[in-house]
Amino acid sequence: MLPKFPKILVYGLLVGGSLALIPPVAFARMRATPSPNRPIHIFYDMDFQPKFKAQAPNPLFADGRAMRPIADGAVARGEAYADAHMDEGVVEGQWAVTLPAQMEMSTATLERGQQRFNIYCSACHGYAGFGDGAVNKRAMELVANAAGPVNGTQWVAAKSLHDETTRNQPMGQLFNTITHGIRNMAGYGAQIPTQDRWAIAAYVKALQLSQDAPSAK
Numbered sequence: 608m609l610p611k612f613p614k615i616l617v618y619g620l621l622v623g624g625s626l627a628l629i630p631p632v633a634f635a636r637m638r639a640t641p642s643p644n645r646p647i648h649i650f651y652d653m654d655f656q657p658k659f660k661a662q663a664p665n666p667l668f669a670d671g672r673a674m675r676p677i678a679d680g681a682v683a684r685g686e687a688y689a690d691a692h693m694d695e696g697v698v699e700g701q702w703a704v705t706l707p708a709q710m711e712m713s714t715a716t717l718e719r720g721q722q723r724f725n726i727y728c729s730a731c732h733g734y735a736g737f738g739d740g741a742v743n744k745r746a747m748e749l750v751a752n753a754a755g756p757v758n759g760t761q762w763v764a765a766k767s768l769h770d771e772t773t774r775n776q777p778m779g780q781l782f783n784t785i786t787h788g789i790r791n792m793a794g795y796g797a798q799i800p801t802q803d804r805w806a807i808a809a810y811v812k813a814l815q816l817s818q819d820a821p822s823a824k
């Protein structure tokens with residue numbers, strides 16, 4: 608026979624157990640119901656500050672808008688393209704085939720381009736531009752690992768700059784690729800100053816010529 612529990616204990620446990628459910632249920636309900644009130648913040652930090660949101664009215668200004676119109680002549684960062692040839696590599700709507708007028712095609716320019724190319728591009732494209740740079744080689748090894756790519760490495764092979772398509776690109780187009788990147792390649796507009804990007808483009812053209820010189824005179 609089961610031992611008999613005192614009735615008061617059994618009812619007490621039932622009532623206590625039911626009451627204990629109320630706080631978690633109330634808490635869950637509060638979490639799930641939207642409320643116009645702010646959540647309780649113990650530390651305010653900088654969460655709440657007096658401010659006007661973008662589309663809100665602001666009585667301070669004559670036109671009553673919080674959002675101010677852009678001042679005349681303002682230029683967004685990175686968009687000060689005054690000279691299409693120099694800044695965009697474009698002349699009359701076509702990719703430029705020459706350096707901008709401010710620069711000179713000289714040994715000094717090409718040497719500068721070579722130096723910058725070796726610093727910024729050779730890691731992937733290789734010193735001679737065949738797409739066989741050290742980083743590229745290593746990444747290809749990681750991807751080709753017999754038991755699957757190491758740490759899930761993904762890699763798009765750096766293009767050979769001597770590919771038919773790239774070899775025939777005008778200097779302005781190369782300049783554009785260096786500035787903005789292309790497909791999986793990142794842009795270098797933020798790291799490499801404009802004239803250095805032109806010097807690199809000129810050097811890439813020289814590299815391409817060096818590997819594709821006609822044998823007949």
Ligand code: HEC
Nearest residue numbers: 727728730731763764765766773784785789790791792795
């Ligand atoms: C981190 C590796 C990496 C570096 C550094 C790098 N590239 Fe690339 N580059 C790539 C990859 C990858 C592609 C191919 C992208 C694709 O097809 O998605 C590519 C493509 C190109 C192309 C072909 C564009 C076309 O039209 O197909 C050119 C030109 C080029 N890179 C030039 C450069 C130059 C110049 C530099 C140095 C300023 C440079 N790259 C630095 C990885 C790199």
